[in-house]
Amino acid sequence: MEIIIDGQKCEAEAGQTVLEAAQQIGIKIPTLCYLKEVNEIGACRICIVEIEGKGYQTACTFPVSEGLRIKTTSPEIRRLRKLNLELILANHPQDCLKCERSTNCELQSLSKELGVEKVRFAQDSGGYKLDQSTPSIVRDYNKCIKCRRCVSVCEKVQGVKALYPNQRSFKAIISPGYKQELKDVSCVLCGQCIHACPVAAIKEKDDTERVWQVLNDENKHVVLQIAPAVRVALGEEFELPPGTPITEKIVTACRRLGFDKIFDTVFSADLTIVEEGHELLARLKNDGPLPLFTSCSPGWIKYIEHFHSDLLDHLSSCKSPQQMFGALAKSYYAETEGIEPENIVVVSIMPCTAKKFEATREEMEVNGNRDIDIVLTTRELARMLRVCGVDLMKLPAGEFDAPLGITTGAGDIFGITGGVMEAALRTVYEEVTENELEKLEFNQVRGFEGVREASIDLAGQEVNVAIINGLGNVDEVLTAIKEGEKEYHFVEVMSCPGGCIGGGGQPIPTTEEIIVQRGKGLYDIDQAKEIRKSHENPIIKEIYKDYLGEIGGQKAHNLLHTTYQERDQY
Amino acid sequence: MEATIEEITKALDSERTPLISVLHAVQAELGYLSTEGLKIVAKKLDIPLSKVYGVATFYTLLDTEEKGENVIRLCESAPCHIKGATNILTELQDKLDIDVGETTDDNKFSLEMTSCLGICAVAPAIMINGTVYGNLTSKKLDSILDRY
Numbered sequence: 001m002e003i004i005i006d007g008q009k010c011e012a013e014a015g016q017t018v019l020e021a022a023q024q025i026g027i028k029i030p031t032l033c034y035l036k037e038v039n040e041i042g043a044c045r046i047c048i049v050e051i052e053g054k055g056y057q058t059a060c061t062f063p064v065s066e067g068l069r070i071k072t073t074s075p076e077i078r079r080l081r082k083l084n085l086e087l088i089l090a091n092h093p094q095d096c097l098k099c100e101r102s103t104n105c106e107l108q109s110l111s112k113e114l115g116v117e118k119v120r121f122a123q124d125s126g127g128y129k130l131d132q133s134t135p136s137i138v139r140d141y142n143k144c145i146k147c148r149r150c151v152s153v154c155e156k157v158q159g160v161k162a163l164y165p166n167q168r169s170f171k172a173i174i175s176p177g178y179k180q181e182l183k184d185v186s187c188v189l190c191g192q193c194i195h196a197c198p199v200a201a202i203k204e205k206d207d208t209e210r211v212w213q214v215l216n217d218e219n220k221h222v223v224l225q226i227a228p229a230v231r232v233a234l235g236e237e238f239e240l241p242p243g244t245p246i247t248e249k250i251v252t253a254c255r256r257l258g259f260d261k262i263f264d265t266v267f268s269a270d271l272t273i274v275e276e277g278h279e280l281l282a283r284l285k286n287d288g289p290l291p292l293f294t295s296c297s298p299g300w301i302k303y304i305e306h307f308h309s310d311l312l313d314h315l316s317s318c319k320s321p322q323q324m325f326g327a328l329a330k331s332y333y334a335e336t337e338g339i340e341p342e343n344i345v346v347v348s349i350m351p352c353t354a355k356k357f358e359a360t361r362e363e364m365e366v367n368g369n370r371d372i373d374i375v376l377t378t379r380e381l382a383r384m385l386r387v388c389g390v391d392l393m394k395l396p397a398g399e400f401d402a403p404l405g406i407t408t409g410a411g412d413i414f415g416i417t418g419g420v421m422e423a424a425l426r427t428v429y430e431e432v433t434e435n436e437l438e439k440l441e442f443n444q445v446r447g448f449e450g451v452r453e454a455s456i457d458l459a460g461q462e463v464n465v466a467i468i469n470g471l472g473n474v475d476e477v478l479t480a481i482k483e484g485e486k487e488y489h490f491v492e493v494m495s496c497p498g499g500c501i502g503g504g505g506q507p508i509p510t511t512e513e514i515i516v517q518r519g520k521g522l523y524d525i526d527q528a529k530e531i532r533k534s535h536e537n538p539i540i541k542e543i544y545k546d547y548l549g550e551i552g553g554q555k556a557h558n559l560l561h562t563t564y565q566e567r568d569q570y
Numbered sequence: 571m572e573a574t575i576e577e578i579t580k581a582l583d584s585e586r587t588p589l590i591s592v593l594h595a596v597q598a599e600l601g602y603l604s605t606e607g608l609k610i611v612a613k614k615l616d617i618p619l620s621k622v623y624g625v626a627t628f629y630t631l632l633d634t635e636e637k638g639e640n641v642i643r644l645c646e647s648a649p650c651h652i653k654g655a656t657n658i659l660t661e662l663q664d665k666l667d668i669d670v671g672e673t674t675d676d677n678k679f680s681l682e683m684t685s686c687l688g689i690c691a692v693a694p695a696i697m698i699n700g701t702v703y704g705n706l707t708s709k710k711l712d713s714i715l716d717r718y
Contacts, residue, residue, distance in 0.1 A: 155618075164624035168685075177623030178605065185620070 191353030191504015229415030232521030243517030269411030299495030326371030377505025409526030
C-alpha cells in the first residue's frame with residue numbers, strides 16, 4: 001500500500017506500524033519503551049507523530065493503512081515529545097555523574113537528542129528502598145521509568161513472569177506482586193531484564209570490591225577462571241567490534257590486576273563433557289531416565305526447580321563448568337601445589353548474573369570448602385580494568401596457566417547455544433563408535449532458532465537430541481516430552497537467547513546482531529584450536545589417571561556432581 | 571474460599587479476558603481481595619500472581635485490604651481538585667479522625683481516594699459504597715455521613 005510520510009510517498013505493508021514504515025525510508029522516530037517485537041505498547045509516548053484525521057498518536061502502535069498521511073516532525077510534535085520526556089525525567093533521579101549506566105543510558109541519550117535543557121516539574125523519584133535481596137540482581141525502583149521492557153522480556157522472551165506493574169500513577173512500581181523481593185519469587189536471575197532496561201533500574205550485584213580486598217590480602221592465593229563467552233564480548237567495553245576474540249589480552253590484563261593464577265573455565269567445560277557424556281551413555285544403556293537435560297545454565301536449573309520439579313531426575317547430576325573448576329581448584333590443584341584450600345580464593349568471570357546465585361547454592365561445596373568464592377560479570381571485569389587504566393589493546397598477549405588452563409576447542413563453544421550439545425556429540429560419538437570423527441562440526445545443532453532438533457547415528461542407535469535456546473521455549477518442549485509427542489535422549493537448555501554469549505552479565509547493549517557476532521568469534525576460536533575434542537584434553541586424561549580415578553567414579557561424584565531441590569512456584 | 575472462587579471463574583469462563591470481572595465478583599462475594607484469594611484466582615485463570623496483583627492494585631474500586639462497613643471514596647481527578655476536593659478531604663479526615671487508607675476504630679468507615687467518578691458536573695464528589703454524592707459542602711457532608 002502507499003502511505004505518505006512527511007510529504008514523501010512510500011510503500012508500506014499491511015501489519016506494519018508507522019514506526020516501522022518510517023524506519024524503512026530512513027526516518028528515525030525517537031523511541032524509549034519500544035523493544036522490537038517484544039514491547040510495542042506506546043507507554044512512554046516519545047514516538048508521538050501526527051496522523052491526518054487522527055491527531056497525535058504513538059508511532060510504535062499505530063498500524064499503517066492505504067493513503068495514511070503522517071507527519072513525524074513539527075514544532076508541536078517536538079514540543080510534545082520534549083514535554084513527555086520532561087515528565088519522565090521528573091520521576092527519575094538526575095544523578096548521571098554517579099550512575100553506572102552514564103554514557104550507556106537510553107534516557108540520557110534521548111535527553112540529548114531531544115534537546116532537553118531543563119525539567120520544569122518538581123523532581124520526585126519515590127524514595128524506594130533498593131531490592132538487593134538476591135546475590136545476582138539489584139533493582140533500583142527510584143530509577144525505573146516504567147517503560148515495561150523488563151516486564152515484557154521476563155514474560156514473553158523468558159516465560160518467567162516474575163514482574164508486573166503494580167499500583168497506579170505516582171505510586172506505580174514494576175515489581176513482583178505484593179512488593180515482594182526477588183528472592184521470594186520464581187525469578188531465575190538470568191538478568192535478561194538488565195539488557196532490556198534502558199536506564200540503571202536493574203543491574204548486577206557489584207562484587208568488585210570483594211575482589212579488590214582478596215587481591216590485597218597476601219595470605220590469599222587468588223585464582224581466576226574466565227568463561228568462554230567473556231573473551232568474545234569484553235572487547236565491546238573497550239570500543240572493539242562485537243565478537244572480537246581477545247583471549248590473550250584478557251589473560252595479560254587479569255595478571256596485571258594481581259591474580260596469582262589465570263585459569264580457564266574452558267578446561268572445566270572439557271571436564272563437564274567427559275563426565276556428562278559418560279552419564280548420557282550410562283542412561284542410554286540403563287533405560288533412563290531420559291531425556292537427559294544439560295545442567296550448565298544456572299537460570300535453567302532454577303527455572304526447572306520452580307516450574308517443572310517433577311522432572312528434576314532428568315537433569316544431569318554434573319555440576320556446571322564454573323563449579324567443577326572451583327571443586328578441582330580447592331582439591332587437585334591445592335594438593336599438587338601444597339596450598340591449604342582455605343587459603344585459596346576462586347574468582348570467576350562469567351557472562352552471567354545467575355552464576356552469582358549458583359556459587360551461593362548450599363549444594364556447591366566439598367568438605368566445607370565453597371567451590372567458588374566470588375563471581376564477577378563481564379561488565380564488572382571491565383569496570384576493574386578501567387579503574388586501573390589498563391589499555392587492553394596495547395597489552396602483549398598472555399597465556400593461561402597450566403594445568404587448569406589447558407583446553408580444547410570443544411570447551412570454547414560451551415558459550416553458544418548448541419555448543420554443549422556439539423561438544424558432547426564429538427566425545428560421545430567417538431566413545432561409542434570407536435571411530436574418529438571425520439567432520440567435527442555438527443551443523444545440525446548450530447543456529448539461533450528457539451528449538452532445534454537432530455538425530456545422530458551412534459553405532460546403529462539413533463539418538464534424538466534437542467537444543468532449547470532461551471527459557472521462553474522450555475515449556476513447549478517439556479510439554480511435548482511429558483505428553484509423549486517427542487522422544488528425545490539428550491536436551492541442551494540455555495537460559496539466555498543465544499546461550500552464554502547473550503548472558504545477563506554481558507556488555508550492554510546485547511542485541512540479536514551482536515550475539516551472532518560473538519557466536520562467530522567462539523566458533524573461530526574452536527576452529528583454530530589444535531585439539532577440539534574434550535576427551536583428548538591431555539590434562540584431563542592425566543587428572544583422571546593420577547587423581548580422580550574412574551570417569552563417573554566415587555571421587556568424581558564427590559567433587560563434580562550435585563543435587564537439586566524443589567522450589568515453590570510463586 | 572476456593573469453592574466460591576471456582577464457582578465465580580466457571581461462571582465467567584466464556585469471557586475473553588475474565589480477570590477484571592472475576593476480581594469484581596470475588597470482592598462482592600468475599601468483601602475484599604485477600605492474598606489467599608488472589609492466589610486462587612491466579613491459579614484458576616492460569617495468570618501469574620504478579621499480574622493479578624497488578625490489575626487488582628491498578629483499579630481504585632478493587633480492594634486488596636480489608637475495609638470497614640462503608641467505604642468512602644473521594645474523587646482525586648482534576649475537576650474535583652479545582653472545585654475544592656482537598657478541603658473535602660481535610661473535612662473528612664477531621665470528622666472521621668482517620669487518614670486515607672485507614673478505617674475508623676468502630677469499623678464503620680474507611681477512607682479512600684479514587685480516580686474520576688464520571689460526575690464532574692457536580693464536583694467535588696464522593697462515593698460511599700455504591701452511591702455518589704456531588705456538590706459537596708462541609709454542611710452537606712455531615713448530613714450524608716449521618717445516614718450511615
